[in-house]
Amino acid sequence: MSHADVNGVSLHYEEHGSGEPLVLLHGGIGNGAMFGALMPALSASRRVTTVDLQGHGGTADVDRPLRPETMADDVAALIEHLGLPRADVMGYSLGGLVALRAAIQHPQRVRRLVLVSVGFRRDGSHPEVVENMDRFSREMADMLAQSPLYEGYARLAPRVEDWPVLIAKTSEVLKYDYDWTADVERLEPPTMLVFADADSIRPAHIVEFYGLLGGGLCDANWDGSLRPTARLAVLPGTTHYDIFAAPALAPAVAGFLDAEAR
Numbered sequence: 001m002s003h004a005d006v007n008g009v010s011l012h013y014e015e016h017g018s019g020e021p022l023v024l025l026h027g028g029i030g031n032g033a034m035f036g037a038l039m040p041a042l043s044a045s046r047r048v049t050t051v052d053l054q055g056h057g058g059t060a061d062v063d064r065p066l067r068p069e070t071m072a073d074d075v076a077a078l079i080e081h082l083g084l085p086r087a088d089v090m091g092y093s094l095g096g097l098v099a100l101r102a103a104i105q106h107p108q109r110v111r112r113l114v115l116v117s118v119g120f121r122r123d124g125s126h127p128e129v130v131e132n133m134d135r136f137s138r139e140m141a142d143m144l145a146q147s148p149l150y151e152g153y154a155r156l157a158p159r160v161e162d163w164p165v166l167i168a169k170t171s172e173v174l175k176y177d178y179d180w181t182a183d184v185e186r187l188e189p190p191t192m193l194v195f196a197d198a199d200s201i202r203p204a205h206i207v208e209f210y211g212l213l214g215g216g217l218c219d220a221n222w223d224g225s226l227r228p229t230a231r232l233a234v235l236p237g238t239t240h241y242d243i244f245a246a247p248a249l250a251p252a253v254a255g256f257l258d259a260e261a262r
Contacts, residue, residue, distance in 0.1 A: 003058075006077035007070070012058030012156075013051045013078065017043030021087035022257065023075065024050045025095030027244060028170055029149045031057025031156055034092070034244050041250035046257075049087075051078060052156070053098065055166045060158040066169040067176070068094075072101035076109045088257050090114035092244045094173070100180065107188040114253050116194045117201060117240045120212070121179045124205035134175060138168035184212045192231040192256040194249065196238035206232075231256050 003010045014032060016039055024042075026034045032050025035042070042048050053071050055061035064070060075098060079087050086109050091099030096118030103110040119125060125133070141164040144150060154160050191213050195206050210216050213230035220227040233252045235243060243249065 004078050004081040006081055007074050008064075009054050009062045009074055010060060011051055011053075011074060011078055013049050016048045016050075017046055019046045020257070021047045021049065021079075021082070021084050023079065023087050023089045024048060025053065025075065025089065025091035025099050026050070026056065027093035027095055028173075029056070029144075029153070029166065031152055033057070033152065033156075037245040037247075038250045041254070046088075049078075049082065051075065053095065055162065055169060057153070058156045058158065061162050061165055061169070066173040068097040068101045068173075068178075069105065071098045072105050075099070075102045076106035079109045085109075086111045088112045088114070090116065090253060091118070092116040093118060093240070097178075100184075103187060103189045103191070104180070104183045110189045112257055113187075113189045113191045114194065114256065115191065116249070117196060117199055117243050119201050119205050120181060120184045120209055121205070122177050124202060124209070125200050126202055129200045136171045136174050138164060138171050140171075141167040181212065184209070187213065190229045190256075190259075192233065192253065194233045194235065194243070194252060196240055196243045196246075197234050197236050198239045199243075200240035206234075 003012055022042060024032060024035050026032055031052045035050055039048065052059040054066060089099045089102055089110050096115045099113060100115055103113045123130065144167060145163060150163065153163060193209055195201055207216065210230065210232045215228040215230040215232055218226055235246050235248045238246045
C-alpha cells in the first residue's frame, strides 16, 4: 500500500505483478479492491496499479467537488509519479468517466483505454437510471451506512466520519450533466468498450459510442483489413452492478491490451 501526493490529494494505490503497466479505476462509492477477482489474471503479465479516487477507499477527501475532469488530472499525475511515461487505463462506471477524461485531457499518458459500463453523455443511461441518479441525495447516508458499501469504506477510510461527505458529493456528481461527443470523436488512444448485456447504458447509446470511435461503420473485409482499431465487447449474463467482477472481463480485455498497434 502506498500514497502519492498529487494535485493536493494523497492518492492511495496498490501495485501487483510486473510487466506492461495497467491502471484500474473503480466505480462510485467503491475502492480498488473491487477488482480483486480479476487481479490474478490481470497481474500475471502486467504491473497493475489499483487507485482509490478522491474520497474513496484509502484516499482522504479534499476540499473540491468530485468531478471526472479533476480526478483524471490526479490519475495522469499518478502515472507520472510512478515513473511511467504512459500506462494502459481501465475504468468502470465512475472510474470509466475518469479514465475517459484522462485519455481526453492527457493522451500522452494513456497508451490504451478500456471503458467498462460507461456512457459519453449523461442521457446514455436508461431513463429510469437517470431518474434514480436525480433522486440520490445526501440524506441517504444513514441508510447506505447499513450496506456493504459502507463496510468497505469504513475498513479503509482515513476519516470514517467523512462518509456523509462522500454521499453528498456522489449525489452532486450523479447529477453532473455532461456531453463529451466532440471529445470522443477526437480521442487518440486505442479504445475498447465493454458493457453488460443487461447494462444501465442504453443499447442505442452503446452503438453510438462505438460508432464515434470508428467502429461498426463498415464491413471489416474478408481479410480484416478494414477492421477498426476500437473494440466492443458485450458480456453475457452480466449487469452494470456485477460486470467489474465478471470472469469473462479479464480475458476479453487482455486480448485488446496485448494487440499490436495498427
